[in-house]
Amino acid sequence: MSKSRNERANYTLQRKAAWGGADFVRRLTRRGCEGGHLNRSWPVLLLLFAACAAGAHPASGPVAPPPDKPVDATTTSTRDKLFEAMKPYVAQARATYPAAKQRFQSGLPNGSTFFLTVRLTDPQERIEQVFVKVDKIENDRVTGKIWSNIQRVSGYSLGQTYEFPEADLLDWLISNPDGTEEGNFVGKFLDTWQNN
Numbered sequence: 001m002s003k004s005r006n007e008r009a010n011y012t013l014q015r016k017a018a019w020g021g022a023d024f025v026r027r028l029t030r031r032g033c034e035g036g037h038l039n040r041s042w043p044v045l046l047l048l049f050a051a052c053a054a055g056a057h058p059a060s061g062p063v064a065p066p067p068d069k070p071v072d073a074t075t076t077s078t079r080d081k082l083f084e085a086m087k088p089y090v091a092q093a094r095a096t097y098p099a100a101k102q103r104f105q106s107g108l109p110n111g112s113t114f115f116l117t118v119r120l121t122d123p124q125e126r127i128e129q130v131f132v133k134v135d136k137i138e139n140d141r142v143t144g145k146i147w148s149n150i151q152r153v154s155g156y157s158l159g160q161t162y163e164f165p166e167a168d169l170l171d172w173l174i175s176n177p178d179g180t181e182e183g184n185f186v187g188k189f190l191d192t193w194q195n196n
Contacts, residue, residue, distance in 0.1 A: 079127070085193060086170070089185040093117075093171040100172045100183060101137060111177030116142060117170045117186060118162075122153040129170065129186075132162055140166050 104114040115131045130148035137143075143163045150156050171186035 082193065086186055086189065089189045090170050093183065093185045094169065096183065096185075097166075097169065097172050100174060103174070104134060105137065108174065109176070113175045115147060115173040115175065116144070117173070118164055118168050119170065120146075120150075120153045120156050122155050124154070126153045128152040128156075130156075131173070132164075137166065142166055142169070 100114070108114060114134045116134055117129055117131055120128050120130055128148075128150065130146055130150070132142065132144040133147040134142055134144040141163055142165075143161065146156055146158055146160045146162050149158050156162070171184060173184040173187065174182040176182075
């Protein structure tokens with residue numbers, strides 16, 4: 001009887017391996033059986049593994065926005081040229097923002113994250129565009145956490161709570177756990193922008 005129980009356990013492990021846990025399953029198969037009998041912690045481990053795999057996205061926190069690809073616009077003329085080139089994409093983002101905001105306030109699917117892009121400035125008048133992971137929007141104000149590594153401006157840091165008026169937004173992004181994204185009009189433009 002213990003042999004058929006082990007066979008059933010191995011079949012279950014093979015099915016689990018088909019959805020990505022092959023290395024874990026091999027380790028569990030080698031360590032989870034003692035003398036032909038399953039030890040008592042084995043089913044708990046398997047259930048924990050299945051629960052973690054099924055809920056991996058919500059448990060792992062917000063989905064990250066696309067990686068930063070800084071654009072070097074350190075001179076005033078380059079910066080002005082860049083800001084001018086961004087205008088139609090900022091307009092597109094702002095025009096579509098109310099629908100994205102409504103989706104956020106109604107509740108995005110598990111694992112999806114809502115980001116807004118804003119410009120930070122410091123006392124030295126340096127400027128940096130960053131993602132802010134939105135926590136709430138109330139009375140035309142956004143509260144969230146800076147979700148970009150700060151490279152240029154001082155006085156700000158990754159993970160810092162930041163509040164700003166909705167009118168300051170330059171772009172929006174919904175990042176989904178399957179790797180797809182919605183919005184990010186300015187970001188996609190900046191990925192291709194060349195200083196001509």
